[in-house]
Amino acid sequence: MKKLNPMRAVSNLMTVCLSACLLTCLFASGANAQALPDAIMKSKVIKVAVNSIYPPMEYKDPESGDLVGFDIDLGNAIAKQLGVKLDWQESAFEQLLPSLATGRVDMILSGLSDVPGRRDTADFLDYLNSGAQFYILASRANEIRQATDLCGKPVGTSRSTSFPADTTAWSAKHCEGASKAAIDVAGTEDTSAARLQLKQGRIAAGVQGSETLPYVMKLEPNTYKPIGEPFATSPEGIAFAKSNARLRDAVLGALNTLIANGTYAAIAVKWNLQSSAVRQITLNGTTLR
Secondary structure, three states, rough: OOOOOHHHHHHHHHHHHHHHHHHHHHHHHHHHHHOOHHHHHHHHHEEEEEEEEEEOOOOEOOOOOOEOHHHHHHHHHHHHHHHEEEEEEOOOOHHHHHHHHHHOOOOEOOOEEEOHHHHEEEEEEEEEEEEEEEEHHHHOOOOOOOOHOOOOOOOEOOOOOOHHHHHEEEEEOOOOOOOOOOOOOEOOOOOOHHHHHHOOOOOEEEEHHHOHHHHHHHHHHOOEEEEEEEEEEEEEEEEEOOOOOOHHHHHHHHHHHHHHOOOOHHHHEEEEOOOHEEEEEEEEOEEEE
């Protein structure tokens, strides 16, 4: 009986394990790819709408001009898992959903809140937690200590988001409901416009997504101060046309793999979004079984 060389045995075991791992990965990737719509299977390209003015979710690197951010990294990881490439198509925020409805793009990956009104025309795979957050200039911290101090004052937020409605609803409950003056909600072009108006003294506070405010505060140290906790929560979702369940389900499979293998968590850490990360993907706000 031949005596087995211990080093050779270890080498053989590693080879077997590596081969099994590769086969598993290839099978998983192939299974996702086979579920893709025929047109995408043929072109190997998914057209993705993005509004690149929402750091750290998506924005243009000031030096290279390249698209960067959490959504960009996540999208590219999904594409790798599916064996395709992404064609990022930049769009104004208000054109994101229309571009999906008309078929100009296959999906939207752009920090888009999954709110009930948008589910009439699109399905959302919810992949990140978000919340509406009041913030003020740090220099006014002694004057505005809590959210109810904003009752009767002008508060600015991007009109193309769900935040104006969230702020109005919060005001109805906590301001008018307590016999105080309502918050004067000022719709702005985008979140950067709200911050500019705040600095100009035209508004007393702003409302921004809880996942993006820390990034802004890092860029402008000692400039802004959050007030309280997020007062309204809504997940951010990847949007798909109702008629494109095959692509939706293929992306769902890829996302589940990225969560299981740690890639999703690593991307969240890279962009300091650990507190907003999800443990499980949901569909239209509903847990999948």
